[in-house]
Amino acid sequence: MMRTEGFRRLCLAVLRILAVAAAYYAGGRIGLLQQVAVDGAVVTPLWPPTGIALACLLWLGLRVWPGIALGACLVIQSLGSLEPVGLGIVAGNTLAPVCAFLLLRRVGFRCGLGRLRDAVALVFLGGMVPMLISATAGAGLLLATGSMPHSGFWTTWWTWWAGDAMGVLVVTPLLLVLSRARLPEDTYRWGEAVALAVTAVPVTVLATRSGMAVLFLVFPVLIWAALRFQLAGSAPCMLLVSVLANAAAIARVGPFADLSLTQGMVNLQALNGSAALTSLLLSALVTEHLDIRMRIEQACQDLAEVVDRLTSARTAPRWPSSENPPHRRDFDTR
Template identity: 40%
Template sequence: AGFALAVILLFGYRLWPGIALGTFLEVVLEGLPVPIAFATAAGSAGGALAGAYLLNRMGFHNSLERLRDVLGLAVLGSMVSTTISATSGAVSFYLSSIIPWAASGPFWMTWWLGDVLGVIVVAPIVLVWSIRSRLDLRPVHIAEALALLTSLVLVSDTVFSEPDNILNSPYIMFPFLIWAALRFGLRGATSAIMIVSGIAIWHTAHGIGPFIKGTPAGSLGFLQVFTGVVALTILILAAVITEGKKSEEVLRESEESNRRLVDFSPYGIAIHSERKLLYVNLAGARILGASNPDELIGKTVFHFITPELHDIIEERILMEEELKTSASWEEKFLRLDGTSIDVEVVSIPFTFMRKPAMYTVFQDITERKKAEKIHLENLRLEAADKAKSEFFANMSHELRTPLNASIGFSELLIMGMAGKLNEKQKQYVDNIFASNKFLLTLINDILDLSKIEAGKIELVPEKISLPVTINETLTLIKEKAIKHNVLIKTEFEPGLESIEADKQRVKQVLFNLLNNAVKFSKDEGGTITITAKKEGGMAKISVSDTGIGIKDENTGKLFQKFEQLDPGISKKYGGTGLGLAITKHLVELHGGNIRVESMYGEGSTFTFTLPIEPKERGET
C-alpha cells in the first residue's frame, strides 16, 4: 500500500493499471482464487488513487518537510484511503468462504493495520529519497552516519532477539531514532524507521521479541501498533525539525538580504536608542565623515548636531516617540572633522530590544542646496537684468522725444532760420547739435541692446541684393570718410547677388564696422576694403582697414558691451562701447558669426558671415 501510494504521488494517476496488475499477479502466485485476486487488485489500486487524490487536494508536498504533509499522509494517505483495500480484501475473502463472518472484523483490522503501517513506513522513504538533494559527504558526517547505522542495527537486534535481556524494552530505540531525525533529517529518519521496522518484523515473525503475546495475530497487532506509533512520532519530529530549519534559513536569508540592502543603500541609515547610535550603514558613515561605521557606534546623536540645535532636536525626538509618527525635515549635520553639511532626514519611531528607538534615513543635500542657491541667484540676476533692460528701453523712448526736438531746433539755428549767428554763437550751437547727435546714437544703441537682451528684437528677413545693400551703406559713411581722408574700395565675387536677411539690420552691421574703420583710421588717412564672396552656403563679408589696429590682449574684449579698450583712445575717438556688441548679436540672430584679425599699428579686418538661403535664426 505504501509503495503503491508513493508511485501514484510521484508519477501520476496513469500508473494505477500497473499497480492493479502487480497486485493481481502477486495474489494469484500465492495460490488464492482469481476473484480474490481481482478484488485485492481493485482495492490496492483504488486505495492508492484515493489517497493520492485526497493528498493532492490538500496541497501535499512529497518532500514531507512540513508538519501538515506528515499529518496528511498519516490521516488521509494511511488511515482513510487504506480502508478501501482492507474492506475489498475482507469482503472478497468472506464471499469466497475462506473466512467466516465472525472472523471478518479481526481480519479487516489486521489488513487495515498492515496497510496503514506500509503507508507510514514505506511511502515516506520512497518519497523522501526520490527528491534530488545534495548529500553531505564530509568524512565527519559519513563517520557519524556509520556510527548511527551500527548502533541502530545492534540495539534493534538486541531488543527484538533476546526476550530475557535487560534491553528488551522497545522504547530503548527512541534515542537512536531521535538522533537520526535531529542529525540527518527526513532521509535519516525514514531510513532508521525502515531498519528498525524490518528487524522488528523479522524477529516477531520468528516468534522472538517483546511483542510475542499469545496468538500470532495478537503479536502482529502489537508489532503493527508499535511500529506505526514509532514511525509517526519520528516522522513528525523530523518534519518539525526540518520545517524549523527551513524557517530559520528563510529568516536568515531574509535578514542577510535586508542587511545587505541597508548596508549598501545609497542613503545613510542609522538606528539610535536613548540618543546613542546602535547601527550606522556604510553610506551613513561616509556622509558623517567616518571610514568605518564602528567609529560612530556609541556616539550620541548630539555629537553630529550644532549646540544651538540640541534642544530643538530633543523636543522633536520626544514628540515623535510620543505620537509614534514619522517626520521629515532638512537640517545641518556636523561631520567628524567638524565641517557642516546639509542633510535631508526622515525618522521613524519603533521599538528595538524593548526600548524606544528611532530609525533614521538621511542623505547629503549640500550640493543640491548649492545648486538651488545658484539657481535662485541666477533667477534674481535674470530678473534684475530684464528689469534693467526694460528700464533702459522705457527711458530711451522717453528721452528720444525731447532729444529729437533739441536736435531739430539746433539744426534750425545753424541754418539761420532764427537769424544770423555770430561765430561764438555758431560754435555753441554746433556743440549742442554734436552732443545731441552723440546722445541720440547712445540712446539708440541702448534701445537696440535692451531689445536684444530682452529677446524682443525681431528680424524681418527678405531677399536682398548684397552689393546694393553695401553701396547704400557706403553713402551713409561717405562724407565722414572724405573728411578723414579715407578711401573705400569694394570687391564683390561674381555670382553672389542676393541673400535672405533683414536689410536694415545688415546695413546697421555694415555701418557699425565702417564707422569704426573710419573713426580709428590714422591721422594721415587710409584705405578701407569691403569684400563679399560665397563660402559654402554662407555669404562672407569682410571690412579691412589700414588704421591703428588692436593690441592682441584687447581682441577678446571687443564684442563685450560698454567695453572701452583704452581710456586714452576712448577719450580721443569717443564711442559708447555698444556698437560691436550689438553687431555681434545681430549677426548671430541671422545664424552667422563674426570674428576679428588685427595687427597693432597696421590695421584690422572684421569678417562676418550670413546665410544665403533662409535657415533657422540664432538666439540671443
C-alpha cells in the same frame, strides 16, 4: 510529426505503467517473505506495494493506476489462480492508494515532507483512512466466499489494514526522500551517519530479539535520526525497525515469544505505528523549524544590506556641482 509525437507519448505512458507494475510486483514478492496465515487468509504485517503505489502516483500522476492493478494481479497470480475473489482484492488494492493520492492532492500535499501538515496528511489521509478500503474489500470478500471463517474476520481485517497503512508510513517516505537525497559534504556528518548506522542495527536487534521488554530502545535511535538527519535518517531507521520487529513477531521470539498470534500482531502494529509517527512527525517538525530559521536569517541579511546602503547614502559627502556654482552675493562696502 504529430503522429510521431503521439506515438512517443503513448510508448512512454505504457513504459511507465509497466514500470509501476514491475515495482509493485517486486514489492509484493518481498512483502510475502513475512506473511502470516490467519484462518486460511494470507496477510502481511507490512505490505510494501501499497507504499510503492502511492509514491508512484505522487511522482507520475493518476495515469499510472493501471500499473498498480496489473502488479496486484501478478502478485495474486503468483499465489494461485486469479479467481473472482482475487479480482475484488485487486480492485481494493488499487482503489486504496488512488483514494490516498486524491486526498493528499486535495490538501496540497508536498512530496518533500518539509512541513508538519504534510506528515500529518500522509499519516491520516495517505495511510490510515484510505487503507480501510483495501482491508474491508479483502477481508469481506474472503468471508463472503467462505474462504475464511467468521471467527477470523476481525484479526484478518486488522492485520490487512495495518499492513497496508504501514506500507504507506514506512515505504512511501523512504522512496520520496531517496528521490531527492544528497550525500553530506561535511566529514563530521559522514562520521555521525556511520555512527548512527552502527548504533541502530545492534540496538534494534537487541530490542526485537531479547526476552526482556526493551522495545522502547528503538525510540532514542529514531529520535536521534530525526533530529540530526530529518527524514533522510529516520526513514531508513524506521524501515529497519519495522522489518526486524515483523520478523520477530512472525517467529514469536523475543518480546513476542509468549504471545498469541492476535496479541503479537496488535503489539507489533502498536510498535510500528508509534515508531512511524515519531519518525515522520518529528522529522517534519525539525525540517520546518530549520526552514523557518533559514528564512529568518535570509530576511535579516537582506535587511542588513538595505540598512548598509541607506547608511552609505546618508554619510556620502555632497560636493557642489561645477556646472552650477553657488551664487555669491555682492556686498556694497561703500
